Amino acid sequence: MMVGTWRWSGRVTQHCPREGRSGISTQSSPPSPQPLWRQRNFAVFWTAQTLSVLGDSFALIALPLLVLQATGSLARMGLLTAVGGAASVVAGVFAGVVVDRVDRRRLLIGCDLVRMVLYGAIPLVWVFGPRIWLLYGVLPLCEAVGTFFAVGYVTVVRGLVATERLTEANGRLNATAAAAGVLGPVCAGLVAAWAGPASAVGVDAASFGVSAACLLLVRIRPRPADDRAGPTENRAARRAGLWRDLRAGVSFLYGHPVLRSLTALLFGFSFLTLGLTDLVIYHVKHDLGHDDGTVGTVMACGALGTIAGSLLVARIRRRFGFGWAWAGATAVCGLAFAGLGWTRDVAVVAGLSATFLGCVGIAGTCSMSLRQEVTPEPLLGRVTSAFWTLHYSAAPIGAAALTWSAERHGTAPVALVAGGLCVVIAAVALFTPVRRSGRPS
Structure with a gap:
């Protein structure tokens, strides 16, 4: 069960010219009646993103197995995870600035190719014997590059589908990402058992190569040359220093009443829930006395909840509007969380886990879609990066x-x-601009 899903959806989403009273941008792309899966560019991008997540999931299992195989040390496994996590946080500070300054499609392709080369070096070196130092060099670099990919991915979606289809598109992407996040570790374990963990890392590297090849076939609508500022402002922005660029995303969040409130609310929610996975594992194994296989089943049920929430989010947001959909999903998350520690039935634990992550998927996808809708194109990368880092x-x-x-x-x-x-956070949201945003028509 991966609470981090929330992050990539919004672990899931200021002055804003052309926005209405609710804070939602009234600018939109021409409607596209075709189903998303029949829109070639989105379908190819969808495939590429699924493969990228699948590769990340392979690494999640294969790299710790390599460390365990070579050292037998749980502490060394934890240290590798910590180093990778730290690199991701540092990269997140600068990712938005880079994404907003470069060609985003080329950035995504480059990120996939870099990860293909770095991960591909591991099985080649392992032929001559374990080299633990290589893992401590490769994983932080790959985690940092993955952060750049994640921020770029959020900005690219808006160039693939019409504005009114963003929530639906994000829901589809998150659903398949959740499915890949379940399938990846299972396949990685099977490959590692059959041919060794180094071979599983090799499969991981190949998945990034295929993802890059898919992205080469994608055509993204070009960013407007001047959608929020005149040529003078654009030239001045290019001359601006790094510090000013870093502050731009934070300034936009602070100036937009809905995003400002949402950032503060998610700060509390993330503080309370990031450790939920550990708590569930501890409860199932130590309180209920079940084995690792049962823990895996519970986590798989949680992922199924994420898939269900991601597929339902567009319909729920259309029916209730952003504010009520977000607050309602967050409240149900809190209720599910509150019941997890009390139940003694593992089936109920699995059901509550699925409910929690399904609602995380709904709230997170709504959050990401809102940011894509209201953020000026030149700022989208920096706003996304600032939003994730702050909350x-x-x-x-x-x-x-x-x-x-x-x-x-x-x-x-x-x-x-x-x-x-968590329920209190949802209730507080109803007294903020979040409640009034995106009322259903």
């Missing part, structure tokens, strides 16, 4: 606090308190 900044501390408290006081009371606070 995730305290999440690791929250995860440590949650798991420490659960170990000390038990999972039931900690889950109840954390889930209850």
Whole structure:
């Protein structure tokens, strides 16, 4: 169960010219009556993104297995994960600036090719014997490059589909990403068992090569040369320093009432929920006495919830509007979280996990779609990067606090308190501009 899904959807989404009273941009692309899967550019991009997530999922299993095979040390596995995570956070600070300055399609292709080469070096070197130092060099670089890919991916979607289809498109992308996130670790484990973890890393590298080849076939609508500023402003922006560029995304978030409120609300939500996966694993294994296979089943059920939420999100947002859809999904997340620590039935734990992640998928996809709709094109990368960095900044501390408290006081009371606070966050949202945004017609 990967709470991080929320991040890539919005682990899921200021002055804004041409926006209405709700804060939603009234500018839109011409409607496209074709189903998304029949729109060639989106369909090819959809395939490329699914393959990219599949590759990431292979690495999630194969690299720790390599460390375990070579050292037998759990601590060394944890250190590798920590190094990769730190590189991702640092890259996130600068990713938006880069994405907004370069050709985004070429950036995505370059990110896939770099990861193909870096991951591909591991099985080649492993032929001559384990080289643990290589993993500590490759993984941070790949995690950093993956962050650039993720920010670029968010900005590219708006150039592939009409504005009114963004929520539907993001839901489809998130659903298949969730499916790939389940299939990847399973396949990686099978390949590692059959041919060794290094071979699984090789398959990972190949998936990025195929993804890059798919992206070569995609045609993205060119960004307007001047959709928010005149030539003078554009030249001045190009001359602006790095610090000014870094502040641009934060300034837009602060100036847009809906995004400002959403960032603050998600700061609290991420703090409370990032450690949920660890809490569920601890509850299933230690409180309920089940084995690793049961833990895997519970996590698979959670992923199925993500797929269901991603497929339903467009319909839910059209029916209720952004504000009520986001607040309602967040409230249900809190209720599911509150019940996780109390139930003694593993089937109920699986159901609550699926409910939690399904609602994370709904709220996160709504969030990402909103940012794509209201953010001026030249700022989209920086706003996305700033949004993720700000609302995730305290999440690791929250995860440590949650798991420490659960170990000390038990999972039931900690889950109840954390889930209850998530419901409070949803209630607070109804007293902010979030509630008034995107009312259904």
